[in-house]
Amino acid sequence: MGQLARITRLGLALCLVGAMAACTAVYRNHGYVPADDELSALAVGVDTRETVAAAVGRPTSVGVLDGGGWYYVQSRFRTFAYRAPEEIERQVLAISFDEAGLVENIERFGLQDGRVVTLSRRVTDSNIKGVGFLRQLFGNFGNLDAGSFLQ
Numbered sequence: 001m002g003q004l005a006r007i008t009r010l011g012l013a014l015c016l017v018g019a020m021a022a023c024t025a026v027y028r029n030h031g032y033v034p035a036d037d038e039l040s041a042l043a044v045g046v047d048t049r050e051t052v053a054a055a056v057g058r059p060t061s062v063g064v065l066d067g068g069g070w071y072y073v074q075s076r077f078r079t080f081a082y083r084a085p086e087e088i089e090r091q092v093l094a095i096s097f098d099e100a101g102l103v104e105n106i107e108r109f110g111l112q113d114g115r116v117v118t119l120s121r122r123v124t125d126s127n128i129k130g131v132g133f134l135r136q137l138f139g140n141f142g143n144l145d146a147g148s149f150l151q
Contacts, residue, residue: 023081031060031074033091039106042095047103052095059095069096069105087111 034056041055052070059070076089090111098104 026079028077028079028085029074030077031072032057033072033074033093033108039093042103042106044103044106048101049097052103069094071095 038056042052047055049070056072059072062068062070072093072095074091075087077085078088079085092109094105094107094109095103096105096107
């Protein structure tokens with residue numbers, strides 16, 4: 001009877017350890033975002049797409065328009081037991097280029113509480129890129145002159 005009790009206890013202990021191991025969280029990382037020390041080698045207004053590619057590599061996402069920016073995205077997911085994976089951290093590095101192909105802006109964004117949060121930003125000069133369509137549209141109402149329509 002002592003041998004059977006010992007085997008039963010060992011079996012229960014193994015089942016308990018297996019059940020606890022199955023309930024631990026599993027973390028997965030996806031994507032790539034260059035570190036700050038790699039980005040410190042880039043100079044706004046000096047570097048081109050080729051020098052950025054040589055310094056930090058080419059991104060997996062590129063802007064749709066010609067001359068669009070480069071986007072590096074990294075996410076961290078947590079999977080716990082039978083639940084669906086949950087994204088717990090996201091970083092997006094956006095490098096935009098001007099018409100000449102020079103680095104115009106380097107921004108790092110994070111995702112916290114469902115909101116995009118700017119973590120760092122390096123900008124050369126301001127232009128109309130930050131102005132929305134409606135602001136541009138309504139901003140022109142005061143600039144109209146009736147005399148220009150009559151000619």
